[in-house]
Amino acid sequence: MKPKITLKKIAKQFEVSISTVSKALKDSHEIGTELKIKIKKFAAEHHYKPNSLAVRLQNQQTKTIGVVIPNIVHHFFSTVIQGIEEVTNQRGYNVMICLSNESFDKEVLNVEMLAHGSVDGMIVSLAKETQKKNDYNHFNDLLEDDFPLVMFDRINDKFACDKVIIDDVSGSINATNHLIEIGCKKIALITTPKHITVGTLRRRGYVKAIQDHGQEVDIDLIVEVDERESIKKQIEELFDTETFDGIFAVNEVYAITAMNIAREKGFKVPEDISVIGFTDGPLSKLALPPLTTVVQHGYSMGKKTAELLLNRIESKEEFKPQKVVLSTNLKIRKSTKSL
Amino acid sequence: MKPKITLKKIAKQFEVSISTVSKALKDSHEIGTELKIKIKKFAAEHHYKPNSLAVRLQNQQTKTIGVVIPNIVHHFFSTVIQGIEEVTNQRGYNVMICLSNESFDKEVLNVEMLAHGSVDGMIVSLAKETQKKNDYNHFNDLLEDDFPLVMFDRINDKFACDKVIIDDVSGSINATNHLIEIGCKKIALITTPKHITVGTLRRRGYVKAIQDHGQEVDIDLIVEVDERESIKKQIEELFDTETFDGIFAVNEVYAITAMNIAREKGFKVPEDISVIGFTDGPLSKLALPPLTTVVQHGYSMGKKTAELLLNRIESKEEFKPQKVVLSTNLKIRKSTKSL
DNA sequence: TTTTTTCACGAAAACGTTTGAGTAGATTTT
DNA sequence: AAAATCTACTCAAACGTTTTCGTGAAAAAA
Incomplete structure (x- = not known):
């Protein structure tokens, strides 16, 4: 891949400072019109894109959430993902998906990886193996640090985090x-x-x-x-x-x-x-x-789950975990007798 | 959420420099045994995790790839995702999933967002609307910059990128x-x-x-x-x-x-x-x-696609795009007469 | 005793960006 | 003519990490 173009390189090109370039690209009034035009033209020609890692490091947020689910080749889970994606995308976040494949070990790995700072919050649905094993130590640190976490469908009631389940x-x-x-x-x-x-x-x-x-x-x-x-x-x-x-x-x-x-x-x-x-x-x-x-x-569940998480991430108020119970309805088709 | 603990804070705690803390946590021989133990203990107690944005900014890679697919509530696509996830995870990368929902506009948005530097490479399967519209300008910049890109299944032959399709x-x-x-x-x-x-x-x-x-x-x-x-x-x-x-x-x-x-x-x-x-x-x-x-x-397709992308990302050699054609086989069940 | 080596740590640059503060020089106001 | 304002920039810190290159002191070798 071609080396990425940075503010520094553009600055060198025009023999101005980095901040001048940064401000020029942001169309700041502090920069002269002529220079702004030249810089913008050059940047566009070289496909300049701000390095998002640097931007996010500044802003102290990744604008990304993590999702750990047991399986994606599954109608229900993929529907939930769709709901999550819909809401998060709309609110300017990205989704990082991790699959536990119903394995305890993989769930632990995924949760820890995400907790190591790549995401602003996490959505989890527990693996079967985890539920069977009844071992939830991999969530301890998160909970202690008040890390934004929402669980859906396959949850455990003992966690003090937001939860979304169906009735x-x-x-x-x-x-x-x-x-x-x-x-x-x-x-x-x-x-x-x-x-x-x-x-x-x-x-x-x-x-x-x-x-x-x-x-x-x-x-x-x-x-x-x-x-x-x-x-x-x-x-x-x-x-x-x-x-x-x-x-x-x-x-x-x-x-x-x-x-x-x-x-x-x-x-x-x-x-x-x-x-x-x-x-x-x-x-x-x-x-x-x-x-x-x-x-x-599933779609509503995903949406609700994502909403809870993003609200949690963005709110400054004290956190009060809630449990949302979504109701179901009966779709009557032909496999049951009619009255 | 509790404020994250950083090297700086640990350094202040022990009145040593940031580099000392960094080295201590890496178990460097340069740091005295006693101090190392104290620092590690403190870090563990406070759940210190290196800020991955900072680390990745240093290393100049996100260790993340992006995937843009038309739909996830779909057996074939979710199977492909599973294959992709398998390979990327194994090789230390994460997957960011974006859904175009078969919409041209959303595909453009997703591709541009990913191109703006959040990922080291991208996997795409085209939206129906894109194929119908036959408009691929959103890939121009990527291709010009030699951005690592692999397409699968819904591809377009005119792109000079790796492709994986079935026969x-x-x-x-x-x-x-x-x-x-x-x-x-x-x-x-x-x-x-x-x-x-x-x-x-x-x-x-x-x-x-x-x-x-x-x-x-x-x-x-x-x-x-x-x-x-x-x-x-x-x-x-x-x-x-x-x-x-x-x-x-x-x-x-x-x-x-x-x-x-x-x-x-x-x-x-x-x-x-x-x-x-x-x-x-x-x-x-x-x-x-x-x-x-x-x-x-689908699973093999996902694996192959991810392999091509990661090889591309990690290789320093000159890039020569290839097209991989996966063969199918006929699974005979009961909806066809037997001979 | 003098020189070399080892030990244990610090300083500083670098990654790419943003942003508030600062500053010459020109222009306007009083 | 002096003071205030404006224009068009630059400086430098900050985000959190990694890593190379010091450096002073103690220990070992000559």
């Missing part, structure tokens, strides 16, 4: 209630192992809805899918051992896999079995039949 | 050939308008395969989907006006929409109509039947 419990209650309302008598739950926060919360909603209707929760109707093994096999087992007329799955993939198995086994969806998923993505719309889902507004 | 033509030839081999006599093509490069290339492959088999291309069997209107309607029209026994669609969504329409119209896939899509994503695997697709290796 998983209510969403699940609504979904389960809907299944009950359309006449389902036995509703299966396909969820994650207990260490995944969202899985646990969605399960809680499911349990609550059933108990609120005076029914008992049947443990055998609950599958905890271990993603290290075949998802399909684990769900097939449910079909082989139990009978039911409703399924609530905590994500799209489980829901659609279940629908596909149901078909293979000769059940009709929604006539024999109604299915509801959580998280509305491209899969749901194009599934056959299109899947009824609990819509999680 | 769309061969992929499409393979897909079409496969349809012909399993006995399809009339093959429909569902593609994009002509200004989308990949659509045009895939169409070229389709045409070539058909002509190579001594057949004529039937223009009426080709649909150019305009995404501003209903995708489903436009494909339904094809079903209403033509008959065929094979479909080659240039992406997953078109392919699955076509499969769904076929079902609705009473055709069986693959018995009556075989369908092949391009780009292997989560939709294909979970579709019913699972979709046969041309697999585009």
Whole structure:
């Protein structure tokens, strides 16, 4: 690459001082019109761009925020990123994205790297491994220094930082209630192992809805899918051992896999079995039949998260951490019977 | 946030010079053991982290690369990002992601912002609007200054920069050939308008395969989907006006929409109509039947793109732009008849 | 004892920018 | 003619770091 042109080089060219050049390019009234024109012309011809590192060092801010997420090849997370990007860009910040790939070690590395001063603030959604390990020491220094930090979706309540989550419990209650309302008598739950926060919360909603209707929760109707093994096999087992007329799955993939198995086994969806998923993505719309889902507004979540962070960064007032709970809504498609 | 601790503050604390502190923290032999220990302890207690802006200003590099892509809520692009992130992270760089949202104006803004010195190099995949407008002036300065730039997938051949693309033509030839081999006599093509490069290339492959088999291309069997209107309607029209026994669609969504329409119209896939899509994503695997697709290796593409960029940034040799063409392969699932 | 070496640290330039204060010289005001 | 103002600049500090080149004192070698 060609050596970058600096104020110093322009100054030498015209045998003036650096400050003269700086002011000329800023169109300061302190500089003579003729000289200003000459300098500006020269700068433009040589594609002069102020070195942003130097500018930011002066201003004592990077105008960049960091985002650490477990995965980007994921409809929900990429939607959140889009929301974050929208807000930050609009307010003059850039986004640096780091992927933990659900790994604890990589999350620690990323958080530390970002904390080492490359960003003005940080947005984090925890890796599965971190949640399982329950080790959050990599956030200690940040919290002690009051470093601007916002967590979303995969959060931990013990942190004194801003948080944005969706109302998983209510969403699940609504979904389960809907299944009950359309006449389902036995509703299966396909969820994650207990260490995944969202899985646990969605399960809680499911349990609550059933108990609120005076029914008992049947443990055998609950599958905890271990993603290290075949998802399909684990769900097939449910079909082989139990009978039911409703399924609530905590994500799209489980829901659609279940629908596909149901078909293979000769059940009709929604006539024999109604299915509801959580998280509305491209899969749901194009599934056959299109899947009824609990819509999680990733884009709004990203926007809200970014807003909290930027407000935090820019405010001088004393910090009072808040937790924002975003509500979901049920998008009824064709995988559930109509009333 | 608490005021950041600096070398200067530590120096004042111990009444030594800044350089002493800097060296002590680097465990230099020049500094006495006792003092080193005291300084390190104090620094650790106060969470001292070198200000990365200052360090990078010294080193004259940001150790960050920029990526401008049209969309992140998209399986292919997010996979590429993952590949990019993998390589750059491993080599000590960070990734700054900018979204053009397929908009020309936003692409220009992003490219200029990144060029203004926040990154050591840039990776770009062009916005649809840019390709349609055919206006690439925002890259002029970069190219003139030999700024490290790599383009992938949505590229323009007239740029003298590194490029990474997949072999769309061969992929499409393979897909079409496969349809012909399993006995399809009339093959429909569902593609994009002509200004989308990949659509045009895939169409070229389709045409070539058909002509190579001594057949004529039937223009009426080709649909150019305009995404501003209903995708489903436009494909339904094809079903209403033509008959065929094979479909080659240039992406997953078109392919699955076509499969769904076929079902609705009473055709069986693959018995009556075989369908092949391009780009292997989560939709294909979970579709019913699972979709046969041309697999585009997004992850490898991201890795290759990042490697080219970093090599370019770090090399001192004269630059010779290269174009890397990645091949695809056909993943045969259940949406095509077997031989 | 004199010279050399080692030790432990400081001074200062450099990276590229911004900005308030300072200053000659010319022009205007009183 | 003296004082005030204006014009068009320059100086220098500051942001936080790294690194080369001193340097005075103590220790070791001659």
